[in-house]
Amino acid sequence: MSFVRSVLSPLRDPEPAIDPSREPNAHATPARVKVLYIAGYGRSGTTLLDIALGEHPAVMGGGEIATLARHVWANDEYCACGASVRACPVWREIVTDWRAGEPPTLIDDYRRAQERTETILGLGRIAERWRGDAHAARTVKLLRAVVARSARPVVVDSSKLPGRALALAAMEGIELFVVHVVRDPRGVAWSLNKAIKRQVDKGVQRELRPKPLAYTALRWSIVNLATEWLCRRVGPGRHVRVRYEEFVADPPATLARILTLVGERPVPSVLGAPMVPQHQVAGSRHRMQSAITIASDERWKTAMPRLRRWWVTLLTAPLLRRYGYALGVPAEDES
Numbered sequence: 001m002s003f004v005r006s007v008l009s010p011l012r013d014p015e016p017a018i019d020p021s022r023e024p025n026a027h028a029t030p031a032r033v034k035v036l037y038i039a040g041y042g043r044s045g046t047t048l049l050d051i052a053l054g055e056h057p058a059v060m061g062g063g064e065i066a067t068l069a070r071h072v073w074a075n076d077e078y079c080a081c082g083a084s085v086r087a088c089p090v091w092r093e094i095v096t097d098w099r100a101g102e103p104p105t106l107i108d109d110y111r112r113a114q115e116r117t118e119t120i121l122g123l124g125r126i127a128e129r130w131r132g133d134a135h136a137a138r139t140v141k142l143l144r145a146v147v148a149r150s151a152r153p154v155v156v157d158s159s160k161l162p163g164r165a166l167a168l169a170a171m172e173g174i175e176l177f178v179v180h181v182v183r184d185p186r187g188v189a190w191s192l193n194k195a196i197k198r199q200v201d202k203g204v205q206r207e208l209r210p211k212p213l214a215y216t217a218l219r220w221s222i223v224n225l226a227t228e229w230l231c232r233r234v235g236p237g238r239h240v241r242v243r244y245e246e247f248v249a250d251p252p253a254t255l256a257r258i259l260t261l262v263g264e265r266p267v268p269s270v271l272g273a274p275m276v277p278q279h280q281v282a283g284s285r286h287r288m289q290s291a292i293t294i295a296s297d298e299r300w301k302t303a304m305p306r307l308r309r310w311w312v313t314l315l316t317a318p319l320l321r322r323y324g325y326a327l328g329v330p331a332e333d334e335s
């Protein structure tokens, strides 16, 4: 098991914290909003990557922004800063900007439009364009408010599912980049095979029941294939594939690849500095920790019964090979 003491933590002291109380900065809102979308399956380190990227002074780690209108705002769920989202000094101001000039039903309307448009097949997106695409205008307005209130030109959206990114890719006001995060499906399936109790203030909004291994294995394959389709849609030079195992083994190298993709200069890492989650609006429960050190989670290699490992291997074999994972059950020193 590898263990990484520190990650890219650029200029933590000189970099001022996000101050949303100041007026939005017009210079921070270019013609198109630069969105870095983290796509992939759950339990693959997507929230961890969001937090790590948010350490860069040009990047706002927004968390799973798709959930803001779906349930986070309505339920007043917790932001990574520790405040509920309606009390969070950043998201409160972002939503105030977003609501300006909109009907009181904005959030419900937006949620319904998300259900129509953020799908793989995209039929809802075609219908939405035919209606004049108010949803695109509202999405750009929301993301522009995120840029303005954070004064950071790159917004990370780690909503994971490729359907939302396909919708974003079709919006003219958005310059979309995609990070396709892949993790060994045996680690994913083992992690999701365990129950997690509801702990609202710890970022777990509802009890998470164990997912059957076959269910996870098949969905993992579908989501990753759909993400590959997404990467083809955004085109060359707009996406990068990251393996979870490589990210946790060498965070600065992975972050440098991603930052280069969006045109930002990687800055030197500061050894020994844990990450401090900022305002990830939703994501894994790890975002509620006050300080995070990146460490790989390879417990499945010793804890997962051999037969179950082979079952997941069998169901995911074609993509396992494609993403460079050994079909044989890896020994502890492999990754």
Ligand SMILES: [Zn+2]
Pocket: 079, 080, 081, 082, 083, 088, 089, 090, 091, 278, 279, 280
């Ligand atoms: Zn917050």
